[in-house]
Amino acid sequence: MSDPLWHPDVAALDLGQVLAALADPQRRRVALELAAGGDAPRLCATFAMPVAKATRTHHFRVLREAGLIRQVDLGNGRTNTLRRADLDQRFPGLLAALLAAEPPAAAGGDDQMPASASEGESTPASVR
Amino acid sequence: MSDPLWHPDVAALDLGQVLAALADPQRRRVALELAAGGDAPRLCATFAMPVAKATRTHHFRVLREAGLIRQVDLGNGRTNTLRRADLDQRFPGLLAALLAAEPPAAAGGDDQMPASASEGESTPASVR
DNA sequence: CCTATGGTACGATAGTTATCGTACCTTGAA
């Protein structure tokens, strides 16, 4: 539970934790974009979240510890994959329902989000 | 928005708020029991929540303001009804998925919860 | 080796949430 990169077992997935993770708009967007992107792995940085790096790390940890995504450390970069099979096994229909209710904005399959230019790093104008 | 008994419009339902409301085990149980109970109205007190009255009121308010239930004040007692039609319209499949993933414990259709006897009123041993 | 990139861990802060006790209100029945 305290390992550097820990993932809950399929059987241990908790619906409350999953829903709590998905309740946040930013995290929900990440999960749904992964779902809409054909379950292809993506680096954290490719999601263009309007928050500081530390906060982004936090959100991805919540997603991982809830069992929504699987992360693989590459030293530099960390790939994120939707745990679709596990989720569909434990909560069939949930992902589909969310995807139907709130399809990721940039539809069309796989948009690579053209970098969005200058990576200012930190100090994103304080959200919330 | 500040009226004593306010309900969000169907079009105003927010998925994030709905998921947040359903993330709590107690609130999720209420919603799912209503769903499994044929959408029949039920008083707050019939749900046997292991918390103080004030806390129960809080949870039902969260459910109502998220648009999950509709409440009608009777002076004494307040009836709670699942807003199934509204939910199915905005988030089709969501309720079904949750119901499938976590069917209410006391299954069998409509259990009236036989009073549970002595209503100690407050001081339920402090949970959490 | 040096630097850039993607990301973590720590420590802090502000806002939100769950919980409670007490006082009070409204309806219905004795």
Next chain:
DNA sequence: TTCAAGGTACGATAACTATCGTACCATAGG
């Protein structure tokens, strides 16, 4: 009228969460 039952509102507290800055760590490439 008086009382019981179901609930609310207020005010408080403790816990959790989102957010951040700074320091730091791996890998990849020059």
